[in-house]
Amino acid sequence: MKLIRGIHNLQAHYPGCVLTIGNFDGFHRGHQALIAQLQTEGRRRGLPVMVMIFEPQPQEHFAGAAAPARLTRLRDKVKYLAEAGVDAVLCVTFNQRFAAMDAKSFVSQLLVDKLGVKFLCVGDDFRFGAGRQGDFAFLQQASQAAGFEVMSTSTYTEGGKRISSTLVREALNNDHLVVAEMLMGHPYRLSGRVEHGQALGRTIGFPTANVSLKGRPAPINGVYAVEVLGIGVGPLAGVANVGTRPTVAGSVQRLEVHLLDMTLDLYGQHIEVVIRAKLRNEQRFASFDELKRQIANDVVNAREFFGLQAPL
Numbered sequence: 001m002k003l004i005r006g007i008h009n010l011q012a013h014y015p016g017c018v019l020t021i022g023n024f025d026g027f028h029r030g031h032q033a034l035i036a037q038l039q040t041e042g043r044r045r046g047l048p049v050m051v052m053i054f055e056p057q058p059q060e061h062f063a064g065a066a067a068p069a070r071l072t073r074l075r076d077k078v079k080y081l082a083e084a085g086v087d088a089v090l091c092v093t094f095n096q097r098f099a100a101m102d103a104k105s106f107v108s109q110l111l112v113d114k115l116g117v118k119f120l121c122v123g124d125d126f127r128f129g130a131g132r133q134g135d136f137a138f139l140q141q142a143s144q145a146a147g148f149e150v151m152s153t154s155t156y157t158e159g160g161k162r163i164s165s166t167l168v169r170e171a172l173n174n175d176h177l178v179v180a181e182m183l184m185g186h187p188y189r190l191s192g193r194v195e196h197g198q199a200l201g202r203t204i205g206f207p208t209a210n211v212s213l214k215g216r217p218a219p220i221n222g223v224y225a226v227e228v229l230g231i232g233v234g235p236l237a238g239v240a241n242v243g244t245r246p247t248v249a250g251s252v253q254r255l256e257v258h259l260l261d262m263t264l265d266l267y268g269q270h271i272e273v274v275i276r277a278k279l280r281n282e283q284r285f286a287s288f289d290e291l292k293r294q295i296a297n298d299v300v301n302a303r304e305f306f307g308l309q310a311p312l
């Protein structure tokens with residue numbers, strides 16, 4: 001699969017495509033159904049399937065810290081889209097300049113001239129162009145003039161509700177991990193590079209791999225039984241904290257993973273942490289000793305969740 005980062009990296013004339021546009025945060029079953037539909041259209045026309053995504057997501061650009069928590073970072077979105085069989089991802093840098101592009105230019109310059117779009121599938125609530133001036137009716141009109149087809153996605157629902165990234169966020173926020181997994185068709189996972197922490201964990205017998213969330217708050221908070229992927233072996237069972245570590249006066253939310261029965265040097269590696277079950281909320285303990293006792297308990301609970309025996 002081809003990842004094109006930025007409009008400026010597009011070939012002068014892309015050889016035509018079937019296209020969809022959106023955030024694809026969480027890559028839920030609605031997104032998956034849309035991609036499957038697009039693949040049928042691509043095959044029918046002998047054209048590559050392209051997905052246009054934005055980084056940052058438009059709401060993150062406009063609302064900054066007040067934007068909804070990010071479910072899936074770019075690297076993982078691209079991975080999900082590649083696994084789903086998409087041919088190309090165009091990741092548009094959503095900045096002030098792009099936001100200022102009017103709806104007409106978005107269609108004529110980007111979709112038609114640069115991408116050679118032949119078939120476009122978006123939700124009928126899709127808005128685009130400066131001031132959200134472009135809508136589905138606008139697209140229909142423009143497509144007739146420019147000679148491409150436009151179709152609205154059929155809505156994929158669960159229990160009468162439209163599956164959306166917002167619904168997945170709500171489920172995760174309420175610790176309904178099973179619901180979130182059902183909506184997404186895969187368990188929730190966080191990923192990132194392992195960085196150096198204060199190395200306090202090892203002094204209490206629980207070394208942790210610290211994963212920066214790059215300043216984007218995760219939609220979950222607390223202590224979880226997890227599985228770690230992406231380090232060649234595994235999945236490896238672990239226990240993780242997603243939080244600010246109030247006991248040690250931490251402030252920035254971070255992901256910390258302690259692998260069960262295993263000491264591995266993970267510094268610098270990119271790991272995927274599959275969130276399997278919530279064990280408890282994060283707490284502020286009066287002493288480091290109390291925290292240590294509680295983490296030992298968390299380990300016992302995670303072991304029980306995974307059906308693992310304590311080591312001899």
Ligand SMILES: Cc1cc2nc3c(=O)[nH]c(=O)nc-3n(C[C@H](O)[C@H](O)[C@H](O)COP(=O)(O)O)c2cc1C
Pocket residue numbers: 197198199200201202206208210223239240241244245246247248256257258281282283284285291295298
């Ligand atoms: C399973 C687990 C549960 C944790 N729970 C809490 C908690 O409830 N409150 C808290 O302040 N810190 C919690 N922590 C974070 C510890 O404070 C942190 O691991 C410790 O300070 C070591 O940090 P360091 O890796 O930067 O040295 C938890 C860590 C783990 C691995």
Ligand SMILES: Nc1ncnc2c1ncn2[C@@H]1O[C@H](COP(=O)(O)OP(=O)(O)OP(=O)(O)O)[C@@H](O)[C@H]1O
Pocket residue numbers: 020021022023024025029030031033034121122123124126153154155156157162163164165166167
């Ligand atoms: N449940 C669904 N069924 C069919 N298509 C969907 C569904 N959810 C999203 N889509 C389509 O997938 C594309 C990408 O959607 P996008 O990720 O931007 O929004 P979303 O999943 O609806 O999340 P949000 O909660 O942020 O609105 C859009 O074209 C959208 O119409």
